[in-house]
Amino acid sequence: MESSKSLAAWQKSQQFIPGGVNSPVRNFSKVGRHPRFIERGEGSKIYDIDGNEYIDYVASWGPLVLGHAYPSVIEAIRSTAVNGTSFGAPTPRETELAETLVTAVPSIEQVRLVNSGTEATMSAIRVARGYTGRDKILKIDGCYHGHVDYLLAKAGSGVATFGLSDSGGVPEDFARNTLTVPFNNPDAVREAIEANSDEIACLILEPIMGNMGIIPPREGYLNQLREITEEHGIVLIFDEVITGFRVAYGGAQSYYNVTPDMTCLGKIIGGGLPVGAYGGKRDIMRCVAPEGDVYQAGTLSGNPLAVTAGIATLKRLAEPGVYEHLENSAAALAEGLAEATQKHGIDAWHSRVGSMLMLYFTPESVTDADGARTADTERFQHYFWGLIERGVSVAPSQFEAGFVSLVHSEEDINNTVQAATQALANL
Numbered sequence: 001m002e003s004s005k006s007l008a009a010w011q012k013s014q015q016f017i018p019g020g021v022n023s024p025v026r027n028f029s030k031v032g033r034h035p036r037f038i039e040r041g042e043g044s045k046i047y048d049i050d051g052n053e054y055i056d057y058v059a060s061w062g063p064l065v066l067g068h069a070y071p072s073v074i075e076a077i078r079s080t081a082v083n084g085t086s087f088g089a090p091t092p093r094e095t096e097l098a099e100t101l102v103t104a105v106p107s108i109e110q111v112r113l114v115n116s117g118t119e120a121t122m123s124a125i126r127v128a129r130g131y132t133g134r135d136k137i138l139k140i141d142g143c144y145h146g147h148v149d150y151l152l153a154k155a156g157s158g159v160a161t162f163g164l165s166d167s168g169g170v171p172e173d174f175a176r177n178t179l180t181v182p183f184n185n186p187d188a189v190r191e192a193i194e195a196n197s198d199e200i201a202c203l204i205l206e207p208i209m210g211n212m213g214i215i216p217p218r219e220g221y222l223n224q225l226r227e228i229t230e231e232h233g234i235v236l237i238f239d240e241v242i243t244g245f246r247v248a249y250g251g252a253q254s255y256y257n258v259t260p261d262m263t264c265l266g267k268i269i270g271g272g273l274p275v276g277a278y279g280g281k282r283d284i285m286r287c288v289a290p291e292g293d294v295y296q297a298g299t300l301s302g303n304p305l306a307v308t309a310g311i312a313t314l315k316r317l318a319e320p321g322v323y324e325h326l327e328n329s330a331a332a333l334a335e336g337l338a339e340a341t342q343k344h345g346i347d348a349w350h351s352r353v354g355s356m357l358m359l360y361f362t363p364e365s366v367t368d369a370d371g372a373r374t375a376d377t378e379r380f381q382h383y384f385w386g387l388i389e390r391g392v393s394v395a396p397s398q399f400e401a402g403f404v405s406l407v408h409s410e411e412d413i414n415n416t417v418q419a420a421t422q423a424l425a426n427l
Contacts, residue, residue, distance in 0.1 A: 001389050005049045009037040031381045031396045036388070041068025043407045046393060054393035055412050059403040061395070062210075062242050063267035065326070065355070066316055067407035073271045076312035080304050087304070093311065094302040100314050101269065101277060104250050106259045107238070111279030112288055113302045117241035117266035118146025120276035121204065123296045124262050125151075127278070128202035128235035130287045130294035136177045136196055138189065138203040138234075142369025144211035145204060145239050145264075149174040183209055183368040184217060186224040193232050202235040202262075207252035210242035210401045212372040213358035214351040222258040229261075235284065241266035241276070242401065245317055247354035255354070268317075271309030274300075322406060326355040329413060330404040333357065336417030344424045349375075355404040359383075372399060379427055386423025392416050 013020035019027045021035065028035040036048040044067055046056045059065070066073065080093075094113060101111050114120050125137055125148075137150070145151045149170045179196065181188040183205070193200060207222055209215035229236040238260040243252040245268040253259055262280030269275055279285060287294045316322070334352045337359055341348040347363035360366050361376040361383070380398040387394055392415075394402050 001052055002050045003034070003036060003048070003052070006037045007034050009049060010034045025395070025397055025400065028396045030377070030398070031384045033385070035396070036393075043067045043069070044405060044409065044412050052391070054388070054391050055408070055416055056393045057402040057404065057416075058393055058395050059405055060272055061267070062246060062356075062401070062403050063270065063272050065246060065268055065403070065405055066271075066313060067405040070271075070313075070316070070407075072316065073309050073312045076308045077271075077273075077305055080308040083304075085303075085305055086300060088299055091302065091304055091307070093304060093307045097269070097307045097310050097314075100311065101265065101279065104314070104318075105240075105244070105263055105265070105279070106250055106253055107261065107263045107281070108279035109282040110285035111277050112285070112296065113307070114276040114278065114296075114298055115274050115300055115303070115306075116146070116276045117239075117264065118148060118276070119298065120241065120264040120266055120278040121145040121151065121237075121239055122148045124237050124264050124278040124280075125202060125204060126296065127280075127284060127287050127294050128237065128262065130292070131284050132201040132233065132235060134199050134201035136179060136199045136201060138179045138181065138192055138200055140183045140205040140209075140369075141180050142183060142209055142212040142215075142372065143204070143206045143239065145206075150178050151204075182370070183215060184221055185368070186221060186228065189225060190228055193228060193234065197232050200232070200234050202237050203229055204237040204239055206239045206242065207256065207258070208243050208247065208353050208356070209369070210356065212369050212399050213360055213366065213375075214353060214356050214401050215366055215368065215372065216351065216353050217256065218367065222256050226258050226260070235262060235280075236260040237262045237264065237280075239264045242356070243353075244268060245314065246356060246403070248323060249317060252353075268313060269310045270306040271313035273303070273306035273309045275303070275306040275310060316406075323354070326404060326406060329408050329410075330355040330357055332410075333404060333408075333413050333416060336413065337420055340417060340421040340424050343421065344427070346424055346427060356401050357404070358401055360398065375399075382427055383420075383423050386426055387419055390419035390422060392419045 021027045039049045240251040244265040248255040266276040289295045349360040351358045361379040377398045
């Protein structure tokens with residue numbers, strides 16, 4: 001497959017941008033070659049600057065549940081842009097999107113719009129600290145909540161470990177109030193909380209892990225976290241930046257019928273434009289300035305273009321049959337991939353929740369971050385390029401999710417399974 005133009009573009013970009021990219025995983029460093037530079041997208045496909053076509057399962061890392069350049073979303077953006085792109089003042093559309101979120105997401109009684117998922121999680125934790133008057137936070141090993149200093153922490157060897165910086169430029173002191181425990185282990189959560197019960201402001205987690213592939217919660221796990229945090233007056237925060245409006249209209253909390261105290265959103269609620277949101281119980285959100293003393297602000301928060309794109313996207317997702325269609329398409333793809341690995345006798349663990357899915361090259365079931373880390377990343381690298389060469393685009397990392405959109409056709413699914421079968425044969 002010809003890629004000389006992408007290679008030249010990458011070589012040029014490295015002169016001006018660290019690694020040639022504006023977000024690390026786009027660099028393709030985990031798969032050993034240069035990235036493809038994209039020119040346009042339409043429906044279920046993307047097209048690179050060398051003219052290659054790919055069936056796309058990256059979907060801009062999740063938000064394009066309607067596919068690329070969805071007509072009603074593009075028209076909404078176009079009609080809004082002619083009236084101005086930013087005002088730094090409130091607009092009626094902000095309220096419309098906020099009302100939609102409050103109506104859809106069980107835990108949200110009030111919501112504040114921001115510009116990214118990172119902003120949403122950072123702000124939610126600040127509010128939880130202000131609300132409880134406590135400093136420590138509890139997070140789950142392998143759950144990614146953005147590049148906030150104190151959230152770039154990793155677990156040590158103990159059951160509950162004080163966070164150690166997982167990034168250069170982050171002083172250890174910044175992470176000293178971060179505790180980390182394994183996913184799907186309520187006993188570890190209880191032990192950490194009981195050892196620090198009067199100091200922990202919040203527990204934040206992805207209800208479905210989406211940054212170590214796809215790892216769903218064990219049955220009853222989220223309910224246990226709800227009970228434990230309520231018992232100790234700890235704010236339970238669900239990071240639904242990936243899962244919100246993806247696995248169900250009301251997010252993972254609706255899917256599993258567990259209501260946290262606060263929720264972080266992003267991606268889909270901006271229809272492909274930069275956006276984020278955090279919200280929760282009214283008495284918690286009253287801590288936010290100007291009503292309360294927890295300060296958070298943003299010049300472009302509630303940006304008219306992003307808000308409009310989000311409204312158009314959520315209107316489409318609210319229509320009957322949307323999530324049933326996504327479920328059927330994703331199930332067909334997952335079943336086809338499972339048959340392909342079995343056909344070639346390849347050890348693999350297939351994980352899927354709704355329209356999110358992942359193939360791990362490991363014979364064992366994956367239930368936490370340590371399990372995900374046993375996957376054969378070298379084998380994934382060969383598989384990745386086997387798909388690319390056959391016109392299928394998936395995330396360039398064993399630990400990133402794949403996403404099925406509403407516009408992936410039966411033909412797309414069949415062609416993807418065929419490409420995967422051929423790629424797996426070469427492993």
